Amino acid sequence: MVVANHRPSRLLISKAAVAKNLQVMRESSHANFIFMTVKANAYGFGLLEMSQAAVEGGADGLAVAVMDEAIALRKAGFCQPILVLGLTSPDFAQLMADYQIIATVADRETLKRAEANLRLGGPKLPVNLAVDTGMGRIGFRDREDLSAAIDDVQDADFLLYQGIMTHFATADAVGTTYFEGQLATWHELTDGLPMPPMVHLANSAAALYRVDQMPMDVIRAGTSVYGIEPSEGVLKPDNYLEPVLTLESEVVMIKQLPAGASVSYGATYQTTKDQWIATLPIGYGDGLPREAVGFEVLVNGQKAPIVGKLAMDQLMIALEEPVPVGTKVTFIGKNRDQENTLIAFSHYCEIDPWEITIGFQDRLARYLVD
Numbered sequence: 259m260v261v262a263n264h265r266p267s268r269l270l271i272s273k274a275a276v277a278k279n280l281q282v283m284r285e286s287s288h289a290n291f292i293f294m295t296v297k298a299n300a301y302g303f304g305l306l307e308m309s310q311a312a313v314e315g316g317a318d319g320l321a322v323a324v325m326d327e328a329i330a331l332r333k334a335g336f337c338q339p340i341l342v343l344g345l346t347s348p349d350f351a352q353l354m355a356d357y358q359i360i361a362t363v364a365d366r367e368t369l370k371r372a373e374a375n376l377r378l379g380g381p382k383l384p385v386n387l388a389v390d391t392g393m394g395r396i397g398f399r400d401r402e403d404l405s406a407a408i409d410d411v412q413d414a415d416f417l418l419y420q421g422i423m424t425h426f427a428t429a430d431a432v433g434t435t436y437f438e439g440q441l442a443t444w445h446e447l448t449d450g451l452p453m454p455p456m457v458h459l460a461n462s463a464a465a466l467y468r469v470d471q472m473p474m475d476v477i478r479a480g481t482s483v484y485g486i487e488p489s490e491g492v493l494k495p496d497n498y499l500e501p502v503l504t505l506e507s508e509v510v511m512i513k514q515l516p517a518g519a520s521v522s523y524g525a526t527y528q529t530t531k532d533q534w535i536a537t538l539p540i541g542y543g544d545g546l547p548r549e550a551v552g553f554e555v556l557v558n559g560q561k562a563p564i565v566g567k568l569a570m571d572q573l574m575i576a577l578e579e580p581v582p583v584g585t586k587v588t589f590i591g592k593n594r595d596q597e598n599t600l601i602a603f604s605h606y607c608e609i610d611p612w613e614i615t616i617g618f619q620d621r622l623a624r625y626l627v628d
């Protein structure tokens with residue numbers, strides 16, 4: 259993995275925005291404990307950068323998808339509770355226990371095998387039981403089975419009954435029928451069973467729109483803390499969360515082309531007049547989608563379209579006026595009194611915002627800013 263620190267193309271993560279968004283989630287849900295979801299390289303924002311911003315900004319724990327992300331956080335020094343949301347083989351139970359990583363489990367066989375793999379005298383493995391109330395992904399779907407699993411964990415010598423969870427498929431939707439059904443299933447499956455210290459159902463959308471309907475002591479928040487209104491402004495106005503991400507670069511070359519000159523691979527773009535063309539050191543090799551052609555980036559508060567195909571490492575923009583080499587160019591974020599939001603960029607490219615950010619490559623340097 260090579261990070262391009264000697265190039266002006268970069269992602270900036272605003273710590274103040276992360277802190278503000280965590281506070282919004284705290285106020286909305288009254289949660290005592292917020293797991294900040296930093297799976298998949300923190301939705302592409304950068305695992306360690308985003309985790310640091312989250313912890314400084316008030317997150318109580320971190321949630322990842324796979325055990326390796328949790329270990330990377332421990333090795334980087336994060337000592338907060340870390341929850342692995344996906345399933346992990348019981349072969350790694352001892353390693354998880356050693357790192358004190360909370361393991362999500364969805365079947366009794368795994369509990370049995372994990373217990374068998376754990377060493378006498380070592381730390382207990384904290385277990386989080388997943389309940390499938392309608393997501394159809396992972397979790398217990400049967401009350402008897404779940405009840406027996408809770409007994410298994412409580413009777414085990416080396417397992418700790420730490421958490422229980424479910425996940426909603428439609429908490430960000432206008433229609434609430436499916437959501438209500440999942441909630442009813444949750445009650446059918448769990449009411450009256452022994453509950454662990456951490457009972458967590460809500461993702462960002464549930465914590466914002468379904469506040470009084472479920473336990474909110476512990477929540478798992480991603481989307482909202484990254485600065486995106488989960489319903490894109492449909493269920494709440496979309497102005498109460500702060501944009502977290504800035505994607506910017508700088509002009510490394512500028513030239514005036516005569517009318518009829520072509521730009522980039524395939525010579526698909528031709529100038530129709532004398533045209534200032536600036537080159538930026540960023541391309542689809544950094545994860546910028548090729549669909550970004552024509553998107554207007556911001557230069558000195560002015561809009562400037564991306565022209566010609568994106569190359570792997572470079573692209574060109576058209577300008578009305580020449581600007582000096584070194585002039586800042588903003589793809590996503592504020593530039594003078596103008597702003598390109600991640601959502602606007604996502605709409606332009608017709609790609610889901612997380613699909614865009616997940617695509618940002620390691621080469622693109624990430625920096626924390628205030």
Ligand SMILES: *Cc1c(COP(=O)(O)O)cnc(C)c1O
Binds near residue numbers: 295460480
């Ligand atoms: C990704 C994920 C979350 C975070 O959801 P957001 O909508 O981004 O807040 C919460 N819980 C689970 C199980 C997840 O996989």
